[in-house]
Amino acid sequence: xxxxxxxxxxxxxxxxxxxxxxxxxxxxxxxxxxxxxxxxxxxxxxxxxxxxxxxxxxxxxxxxxxxxxxxxxxxxxxxxxxxxxxxxxxxxxxxxxxxxxxxxxxxxxxxxxx
Amino acid sequence: xxxxxxxxxxxxxxxxxxxxxxxxxxxxxxxxxxxxxxxxxxxxxxxxxxxxxxxxxxxxxxxxxxxxxxxxxxxxxxxxxxxxxxxxxxxxxxxxxxxxxxxxxxxxxxxxx
Numbered sequence: 001x002x003x004x005x006x007x008x009x010x011x012x013x014x015x016x017x018x019x020x021x022x023x024x025x026x027x028x029x030x031x032x033x034x035x036x037x038x039x040x041x042x043x044x045x046x047x048x049x050x051x052x053x054x055x056x057x058x059x060x061x062x063x064x065x066x067x068x069x070x071x072x073x074x075x076x077x078x079x080x081x082x083x084x085x086x087x088x089x090x091x092x093x094x095x096x097x098x099x100x101x102x103x104x105x106x107x108x109x110x111x112x113x114x
Numbered sequence: 115x116x117x118x119x120x121x122x123x124x125x126x127x128x129x130x131x132x133x134x135x136x137x138x139x140x141x142x143x144x145x146x147x148x149x150x151x152x153x154x155x156x157x158x159x160x161x162x163x164x165x166x167x168x169x170x171x172x173x174x175x176x177x178x179x180x181x182x183x184x185x186x187x188x189x190x191x192x193x194x195x196x197x198x199x200x201x202x203x204x205x206x207x208x209x210x211x212x213x214x215x216x217x218x219x220x221x222x223x224x225x226x227x
Contacts, residue, residue, distance in 0.1 A: 045215060100146075101147070
């Protein structure tokens with residue numbers, strides 16, 4: 001069973017600060033996705049990283065996939081109150097037998113105070 | 115393009131009853147996956163369907179079942195409901211066979227009393 005350890009579990013910061021969320025596993029993933037979820041809503045896909053070492057930027061968000069495709073990070077620059085939410089990483093298992101199954105980290109609850 | 119649609123949004127059931135949840139994927143997406151989300155366990159994979167065939171199943175009891183129709187719409191059923199089945203049930207659709215990108219619906223909040 002593949003596991004994804006996400007840290008930290010909680011982050012409470014002031015507007016304008018930078019932060020990084022980590023997602024680590026001992027298993028290899030064929031791709032890794034980051035989602036943001038609001039209370040009572042479904043997760044919204046932010047980005048998918050596929051290639052080891054890949055870096056993707058989405059405005060103030062920077063996503064990185066580890067060289068060995070076992071870990072990933074999400075860095076937010078100059079956080080804003082609108083960034084508040086639950087951030088989830090999810091990995092698709094390498095190999096062709098785990099169709100449709102994403103393994104999720106436990107999530108990071110981010111609160112950005114004005 | 116319309117997103118993933120789940121109905122109903124909210125449901126209250128009594129222990130022992132059964133429930134059916136519905137999911138309409140994004141047009142053109144043939145893969146539908148279901149997840150259960152609870153505060154204690156996070157998101158856990160239930161099962162996945164592609165072209166009406168269940169390709170993968172998570173570690174849930176047989177009370178949890180699903181199916182997919184020829185138009186890719188999917189339903190999941192939970193029989194003999196237990197209090198612990200209270201959760202947000204999420205459906206996700208993907209376009210390709212490898213499910214590289216999954217798009218989620220808003221979920222169905224099930225409360226068992």
